[in-house]
Amino acid sequence: QVQLVESGGGLVQAGGSLRLSCAASGRSFSMYAVDWFRQASGKEREFVGAINWSGGLTVYAASVKGRFTISRDNAKNTVYLQMNSLKPEDTAVYYCAADRTFDNRRVNDMDYWGKGTLVTVSS
DSSP states (O other), X not given: OOEEEEEXXXXXXXXXXXXXXXXXXXXXXXXXXXXXXEEOTTSOOEEEEEEXXXXXXXXXXXXXXXXXXXXXXXXXXXXXXXXOSOOGGGOEEEEEEEESSTTOOOGGGOSEEXXXXXXXXXX
16 A cells, blocks of 8 residues: 655746655555656646656656656655746646556556645746
8 A cells, every 4th residue: 555645836937946746655665656647727637757666767748858857765755756947837736646567657547646736837
């Protein structure tokens, strides 16, 4: 069993940065890949990026590649999403999810979800 809690969301101006954290509890967390998804109001949840269990591999959606970076610290049971050069279209609730398969990207296949944290980017 893995529990996930996101934090770090808030209001930021366009061009600014935020770092989200995904804190996990559960002894087996380091065995899981972690995905970040986001859901804007009225839209479907979409894949943002993912990191494998060791942190050695990452993948990103085209819309965030080069602006967002995912990292993890398994000693702290935490995964991070560093978001730079934020745009108003990045406004959404951001979720982390744990998955035994890296680069799965399918919402319905995630094993565990956090409750999300809201990011609002003003123009």
